[in-house]
Amino acid sequence: AQSVTQLGSHVSVSEGALVLLRCNYSSSVPPYLFWYVQYPNQGLQLLLKYTSAATLVKGINGFEAEFKKSETSFHLTKPSAHMSDAAEYFCAVSDRAHETGGYNKLIFGAGTRLAVHP
Amino acid sequence: GAGVSQSPRYKVAKRGQDVALRCDPISGHVSLFWYQQALGQGPEFLTYFQNEAQLDKSGLPSDRFFAERPEGSVSTLKIQRTQQEDSAVYLCASSLQGPDTQYFGPGTRLTVL
Numbered sequence: 001a002q003s004v005t006q007l008g009s010h011v012s013v014s015e016g017a018l019v020l021l022r023c024n025y026s027s028s029v030p031p032y033l034f035w036y037v038q039y040p041n042q043g044l045q046l047l048l049k050y051t052s053a054a055t056l057v058k059g060i061n062g063f064e065a066e067f068k069k070s071e072t073s074f075h076l077t078k079p080s081a082h083m084s085d086a087a088e089y090f091c092a093v094s095d096r097a098h099e100t101g102g103y104n105k106l107i108f109g110a111g112t113r114l115a116v117h118p
Numbered sequence: 119g120a121g122v123s124q125s126p127r128y129k130v131a132k133r134g135q136d137v138a139l140r141c142d143p144i145s146g147h148v149s150l151f152w153y154q155q156a157l158g159q160g161p162e163f164l165t166y167f168q169n170e171a172q173l174d175k176s177g178l179p180s181d182r183f184f185a186e187r188p189e190g191s192v193s194t195l196k197i198q199r200t201q202q203e204d205s206a207v208y209l210c211a212s213s214l215q216g217p218d219t220q221y222f223g224p225g226t227r228l229t230v231l
Binding site for chain 1: 121122149151153158159160161162163166168173174209211213215216217219220221222223224225
């Protein structure tokens with residue numbers, strides 16, 4: 001069965017500092033991997049996704065993530081945090097096998113709440 | 119253009135009541151998903167529609183949960199005889215086709231007293 005583990009339910013950084021949010025996955029087949037961001041009272045917004053092309057994936061708002069098969073990781077980074085980055089971030093995995101059925105059944109981690117302080 | 123909308127945004131129900139939650143997907147999106155997000159947790163998959171066909175309902179927690187999408191557009195998630203453990207945010211997402219990016223609505227927060 002697929003699963004996602006996000007290390008650290010809360011991460012706090014200073015404005016301008018590096019953001020690193022950790023995600024490890026478990027999957028019996030090559031996965032698709034996703035990072036979503038959730039702002040208060042809003043729906044989840046896709047930041048970036050890995051679908052077996054380049055292992056370094058660039059997303060919106062300056063975020064990027066690197067797929068490391070040997071470490072079963074897909075950590076999210078941003079070189080310089082901004083106050084507007086404060087939100088909850090979710091890593092998700094999808095079993096590619098479902099592609100044959102035509103849809104991505106997303107399995108989410110528990111989330112990491114990012115706080116950015118001045 | 120308009121995103122995914124959900125109504126009501128907040129719903130308070132007494133234990134044992136039936137509730138109906140509505141999702142309006144992005145126009146033209148074939149695929150529609152429902153997820154349940156308990157407090158402090160990530161969303162969990164409930165069910166998937168391709169047009170009006172419910173192709174996957176493996177995540178529905180009990181037979182009290184029922185979803186439909188009769189005309190392949192608007193979807194309704196119905197919960198019968200609500201229990202306190204049903205309290206959660208119910209998220210709807212749609213995608214142009216199944217493998218495409220899922221766009222999420224703001225969710226309906228259900229509180230069962």
